[in-house]
Amino acid sequence: MDAIILQILNGLDKGSAYALIALGLTLIFGTLGVVNFAHGALFMIGAFCAVTFSKMLSFSHTIIDETQKDFLGNPLKVDVPYIHDLFGQATGNAIIDWAVPLSILFTIPVMIGIGFVMERGLIKHFYKRPHADQILVTFGLAIVLQEVIKYFYGANPIPTPAPAVFAGSFDFGAMLGFDANSIIYPYWRLVYFAFSALIIGAVFAFLQFTTFGMVVRAGMADRETVGLLGINIDKRFTIMFGIAAAVAGLAGVMYAPINSPNYHMGMDFLVLSFVVVVVGGMGSLPGAVLAGFLLGILESFASMAAVLEIIPGINQIIIYLVAIIILLTRPRGLMGRKGVMEE
């Protein structure tokens, strides 16, 4: 029982990451009709925003410490962050420690900016082109973006820890009356879960309760008619692209402490997020969220040792297997609309 609760918890957490990434992807598809293979790269850039921000915070000058030696036997050079000079060592370290959450403030404008530039500079010209062309050009862009990141940050993962207060895990087991340590979950992952719920909720609320959102939703349903009403839907769509980029970026920022960011993490998530979007139904926001959680939970269950003993290797294929079954039984995914992306 406790094992099952644990995997559900785990699946919810995993699913929240999937849902968050898929949300932006399906948002772009639903509003702009563009299949964006560079979405994974946006997620990756988000994570590197956290890396960059923490590097900026610990921007240092070098002093030479004669008392210590480096590996060649020369006096050791010690980096002292400027932030220590500004706020003193304790406060400085505290700020650096909180780099990841703080970098959210830095990420949002950066990602919206990147989104605007991408949409205006490139994606805009592809609205009327075939999906294959969109896939190819955004795939090219994804390669370029990740190679640029690799050029500056290298191929190795870069540790980007969460603030020290979030270290360790919360013992649900004790709380629910099971044995101690039977159901533990890291604080930061709980934060991530809450954060995704917040972002997903915010995006839904934005689309549901604002005029802007209403127009965009109308545009998603029938672009031409909205255009005929004299509403400048293009401008709104540019903003939507910026928002989708920001959502992907935020998903990345908060993910940085969970897995150390590396340049190809976007590609690692790309296929998965596409599967999530398609299983949910192309262009359906609730579908993406639902599919994200569903696949997350199933993946968690498939990786249980007891399950693997019965069906070895099921953890390797569960997501794809589920995708196949769902697509064969529900032609347009869980919540897809008819006629979307079927030609």
Next chain:
Amino acid sequence: MAILEVKNVGKRFGGLQALGDVNLNIAENSCHAIIGPNGAGKSTLLNCLVGKLTPDTGSVMFDGQSVLGRKPYEINQMGISRVFQTPEIFGDLNVMENMMIPCFAKRDGAFRMHALESIGQERDIIAKAEEMLVDMKLIDKREMQASSMSRGDKRRLEIAMCLAQDPRLLLLDEPTAGMARADTNNTIDLLKQIKEERDITIAIIEHDMHVVFSLSDRITVLAQGTPLVEDTPDKIKGHPKVREAYLGEIQEAA
């Protein structure tokens, strides 16, 4: 003798009874029009005939055989061709190729793996396709990409493609919708010519009463999913029930 017999056909979509209890016989070599206000169930009925929808109740017999449960292509191979409201042609292919495809379908059936034969050597198919194009006055446009033709030409091509299969029953779904008056008249003339020259039954759904009365031998009026009346055009014009349900529209259009 009726070539198409529709008996007690009903179809529901959720809470909506799209077709109530439709009985309809279409006589061989006649032109039968089905009219009715929007939402009367005309398109649903048509879709039930061609295999796009399966009715919940009732039966549809074509030439003594049931069409229910068959796929659209099977029903087509039985001898029913359909013309769509917006012309459905192979836009990326040229006119000649558009014309050849139904010729192949007629000759080779639903599927044939003729992957290593050359189109150029299919002389009988080419001859037949060219003949149809000459008939339809489209031969000058044979190399033209179909999607770049005018709407009227697309319609002619679509009808020609249907006729190339020598269907026994031709279903027309508002063939003149959205057409200019001149094009509409051309289409009426074309259909009249077909009716005279060929051994063919035509069923037509149409809003334009001018078209209906120029072509049809019998008319069924459909309202709220059930046939209201079925009679000859003259009688329909004066029928009180039709006037009640449909009056304004008939008079304006006629």
Next chain:
Amino acid sequence: MFGLNKKDTGILLVVAFLALAAPFILNPFPEGSAMAQFNAGYPDLMQRLVIFGIFAIGFNILFGLTGYLSFGHAAFLGVGSYAAIWMMKLLTMNVVPAIIVSVLFAGLFSLLVGWISLRRSGIYFSILTLAFAQMSYALAYSVLTPITGGETGLQPKYDDPRILDGTLEAGQSPRANLFGLEMNDGFELAMGNWVFTFNAGYYIAAVVMLIAFYLSIRIFRSPFGMMLRAVKSNQQRMNYTGLNTKPYTLAAFVISGMYAGLAGGLLVAMDTQVGAERMFWTASGEVVLMTILGGAGTLIGPVLGAGFIKYMENIVSKINKSVLEQWFAFMPDGIEDVMIALVYPFVGKGWHLTLGLLFMLVVIFLPGGLVEGGQRIAKMFRGKKASDDTTDASKTPAE
């Protein structure tokens, strides 16, 4: 000739000439010159160029004609490769049974995958094929290790049974051959500073490629090919013209799967090993890129696209800093360093960056791929007269 019209015969002859003369064409620069870095006329790369050409030609029969975008074709290539290597391990090092069996197995596997995936269309179809391919890859890399060799792949070994071949002499390693002609047999021709390599394996692959290309022209020009284009254009009309689209698309899917299997079998014949990575989704993506880059739906485009990408991968990735230093050695020091700093990020380990940029440029400016680029250049040369001559040699009515 061969049942082709004049124009198609012309294309076939051009491709045949290019394939047969490849050892010359791909080695335009004399040995030892700075530009020799760009020579591609060595057996392995020439073999890969034609083999991936076959892969792309087959993919184009599916994608170019029917418009169904499969994201899982690498799985068929992989299945073909595994089938071929097992034939080499169990039966004989002769490549003929290996290649036949690889086509067969890939055909069967694509029949299964196609039969299921073709129940859906559009992106749903793409994701289904992707899912099958990813499952194949994941299983081949892990739990199927006893069959596939997993991470370390499979190679023929000295002590494999090989029931048709006699036992090898001690110290001999098993070599792929065609009735005794070994794949790496060949000779070299030195002309002045130029060296041209003629390799048996390459010519075998090239002949297979020409046959595959010829068959693809026949398919393009056949009633079947026309039906496939009709499927792409309007499925609804197909259905209401009494045509069953499912067997047409399935046949196209299986044919392209068999082409992929053929390519996989040839890869093994030329280079006797298989690794599971060749089934990874990026490998499936690569053939999509080759086809679109060259020009989807055109006859020659996929071959060009395949050649282009494989050339980039093998040549540009080998340019390192010291090579650059040699190129720019004639420049004054300061400028040399600037040049190297400018070029270096794009070559060697940065070749992916160049590839990504090229994809973007081609898609943005040449939506019809390299073939369209060629047509534009040809048009420029031919001037105005040619502008209404829309039937360019390499273009098909599929456009």
Next chain:
Amino acid sequence: MSFSNPTRRGLIKTGAVASAGLALPTYLRADGHAGFTNAPQGSTVTLGFNVPQSGPYADEGADELRAYELAVEHLNGGGDGGLMNTFSSDALKGNGILGKKVEYVTGDTQTKSDAARASAKSMIEKDGAVMVTGGSSSGVAVAVQALCQEAGVIFMAGLTHSNDTTGKDKRANGFRHFFNSYMSGAALAPVLAANYGTDRKAYHLTADYNWGYTTEEAVRSSTEAMGWETVAAVKTPLTQTDFSAYIAPVLQSGADVLVLNHYGGNMVNSLTNAVQFGLRDKLVNDKNFEIVVPLYSRLMAKGAGANVKGIFGSTNWHWSLQDEGSKAFVKSFGTKYGFPPSQAAHTCYVQALLYADAVERAGSFNPCAVVEALEDFEFDGMGNGKTLYRGADHQCFKDVLVVKGKENPTSEFDLLEIVEVTPVEQVTYDPDHPQMAGGSLGSCNPGA
């Protein structure tokens, strides 16, 4: 076509003139008279450095390439000579190899066996490389080793840790200096027993591919021999990035040690996840919960950051070793590049030197002569103490380092500290040990 680096301008001109007239370095060509593939013509010899330059191991590949460039410099008499000064064999004179200047070509393995073979083939067929070396995974090593056997050139493996490379997939033309899974297990087990006791319950997470299998087997059998119990061993997909679903159930199983048979990105992520779950703060069976990483590398430790602190693992070499060889290598590498070398760099550098030395001692580039010179060759002064290149399986036998993540690193390179240098006797095994079974070397192939 292949160029050496240091004194570039002068060299290039002579090089270009020389090769323009002479060398036609395709392996089909040289066969006629020399009797082996790619016999070096003229005054130069070309080596092929085949390392991952793209993909997840690109940084490791970059470090390998640095080491090779340094080795070429030293072989050609440049720099401070590095390990040539401490190497027990004195055949190398700093005048190239057999008097021929060493040039090199580079390629990208992409850590894919296909790409690695394509790249190695181009080195052999196009550039006339007489030896190929490098790589950062066992899949690549096995694939390229088999290729070199067929083509008739020598393969000096780079970083490859799976037993298979010199076990079931061994080849006569291939040599491995790096240690392997068995040695990791054998070296780690006593240290683990000494630190954590002999009454422990271990939970293995294993990368679901060959290297993972051999490592799990090795660590399991050696720890079980010490009295440990293996509670569970769960395989994780290579493409997995988030290991939470695998780590979450560990505590429920009653295990008190988690062994992560992961490498590269997998290891960085699984270790990070495990620490996140707070496993190391837990008390299970009245013992502190511990995590073990059988194969460590500094680059991975860097990726995992503070999470490695106090975690045991094994490594082939570490720059903080204080023997003369290690000090010499760190000095010349550090002076040239500004940071200490990784174990990948060390093994690659040593392999290049060992090859050159074997050629000198054999007096020929002929692969069969080189194989003979390397087989059962004993040497010292290369940073790992006394080392034997065993003839039976072409595996180096030398001391293995057991290391631990450092609690207070002084720099971004100072992440591991050496706990114990396990003597070679303890990690030596029979060539037909069950974990290595199933392969045969065959005999050396000099090419057509």
